[in-house]
Amino acid sequence: MLSETALKKIKEFLPEEQIFPDCPLAERTTFRVGGSCSCLIEIDTEEQLCSLIRLLNLIGEPYFVLGNGSNTLVRDSGYSGTVIHIDKAMNEIKVDGCEIFAEAGAMLSKVARVAGEHGLTGLEFAAGIPGSVGGGVVMNAGAYDGEMKNVVTKVRVVNRDGEIMELSGSSMEFGYRTSVLKNRPFIVTGVSFRLQEGDRAAIRSKMEDFNARRREKQPLEYPSAGSTFKRPEGHFAGQMIMEAGLRGFQIGGARVSDKHCGFIINTGNASASDVLDVMGEVQERVYSCFGVKLEPEVVILGD
Numbered sequence: 682m683l684s685e686t687a688l689k690k691i692k693e694f695l696p697e698e699q700i701f702p703d704c705p706l707a708e709r710t711t712f713r714v715g716g717s718c719s720c721l722i723e724i725d726t727e728e729q730l731c732s733l734i735r736l737l738n739l740i741g742e743p744y745f746v747l748g749n750g751s752n753t754l755v756r757d758s759g760y761s762g763t764v765i766h767i768d769k770a771m772n773e774i775k776v777d778g779c780e781i782f783a784e785a786g787a788m789l790s791k792v793a794r795v796a797g798e799h800g801l802t803g804l805e806f807a808a809g810i811p812g813s814v815g816g817g818v819v820m821n822a823g824a825y826d827g828e829m830k831n832v833v834t835k836v837r838v839v840n841r842d843g844e845i846m847e848l849s850g851s852s853m854e855f856g857y858r859t860s861v862l863k864n865r866p867f868i869v870t871g872v873s874f875r876l877q878e879g880d881r882a883a884i885r886s887k888m889e890d891f892n893a894r895r896r897e898k899q900p901l902e903y904p905s906a907g908s909t910f911k912r913p914e915g916h917f918a919g920q921m922i923m924e925a926g927l928r929g930f931q932i933g934g935a936r937v938s939d940k941h942c943g944f945i946i947n948t949g950n951a952s953a954s955d956v957l958d959v960m961g962e963v964q965e966r967v968y969s970c971f972g973v974k975l976e977p978e979v980v981i982l983g984d
């Protein structure tokens with residue numbers, strides 16, 4: 682927890698309006714559950730981030746970086762550290778020929794749309810992913826025929842010493858819903874994408890088709906974090922959950938979606954422990970039916 686002295690130091694380089702002590706996190710994640718963090722800090726610029734990281738590391742304050750919160754489940758007990766929020770205030774997108782540079786807080790859907798408007802193909806898969814560029818590159822977000830791995834050429838990060846570094850796409854160790862950044866204390870501030878020239882109408886129609894498929898198959902009308910579990914090799918999590926008889930299985934306000942069993946949804950008044958209990962039951966029943974261990978795709982934050 683930040684001391685008064687640390688807060689005073691932070692206010693020397695960050696306006697007070699960007700600092701939220703004892704901040705509820707439910708409204709900053711798409712699951713809409715969970716407790717508060719000791720302090721949430723919204724970041725506007727790379728310079729602010731560098732200064733903040735240097736200070737937090739100097740005083741040994743734990744921190745977590747939050748993008749759009751669409752893959753994060755916050756425990757009810759909250760997080761007794763600082764949440765660094767990188768979203769809309771850092772969302773510049775620049776197009777240069779077939780290259781796009783997007784700041785980490787830009788929404789993937791917006792970058793995909795801008796690419797399409799410039800007749801650039803390769804990011805259509807991202808049109809319906811409700812995450813930020815930063816979260817997307819950390820998770821190697823992907824859908825249908827694409828993933829970040831195929832289009833990312835450079836990643837700009839701030840390291841533990843508060844220094845800016847540039848990593849090449851090939852050094853990112855992208856894997857299924859993972860990258861080297863999942864285990865390294867680097868904070869993404871921007872990403873460069875390399876795309877191909879394409880036909881604007883075809884790009885738009887592909888994105889519309891992907892989004893229509895999402896609306897048809899996914900329970901987008903409820904808060905969730907998308908697919909709760911990773912796809913186990915050779916299986917589909919949703920199908921195994923359905924075959925284990927768990928369609929509509931509910932504890933408190935958390936429920937296995939009737940529309941897509943791979944999604945656990947918040948029916949309105951779920952707590953994080955309802956969600957975690959449903960996850961636990963799903964893992965147990967799928968293991969006893971199929972001998973397969975489901976691994977969470979959602980990042981769980983909390984004490």
Ligand SMILES: Cc1cc2nc3c(=O)[nH]c(=O)nc-3n(C[C@H](O)[C@H](O)[C@H](O)COP(=O)(O)OP(=O)(O)OC[C@H]3O[C@@H](n4cnc5c(N)ncnc54)[C@H](O)[C@@H]3O)c2cc1C
Nearest residue numbers: 748749750751752753812813815816817822823824869907
């Ligand atoms: C309805 C729905 C549908 C979805 N569909 C898909 C899909 O088709 N494919 C898919 O891959 N995902 C999907 N997701 C999951 C989610 O949108 C993606 O994983 C997305 O990339 C997460 O981005 P975010 O900004 O919301 O990340 P967050 O949830 O904010 O964070 C996720 C992880 O990234 C880290 N992180 C975030 N920003 C940064 C940063 N700037 N620097 C360093 N670390 C950072 C966080 O610390 C955390 O570990 C879906 C989610 C929902 C709710």
